[in-house]
Amino acid sequence: MKIIDYFTKTTTFLKTAVKDQTAVFETLAEALENSKIVTDKGQLINALEKRETEGPTGVGDGLA
Secondary structure, eight states: OOGGGGOOTTTOOSSOOOSSHHHHHHHHHHHHHHTTSOSOHHHHHHHHHHHHHHSOOOOBTTBO
């Protein structure tokens, strides 16, 4: 599967209002689980949180 295959209407969020990083991770994980891309959203959230402790992945202006 190519990376472009993961960018669908159900997995791409434009102008989505989220209050914090936790909400971003939860929104993404739920969408990916619903799309059958991941099977355990809790595990994904934990991995994202761990990765973020290594260095921020946001690029600015609300883009991550």
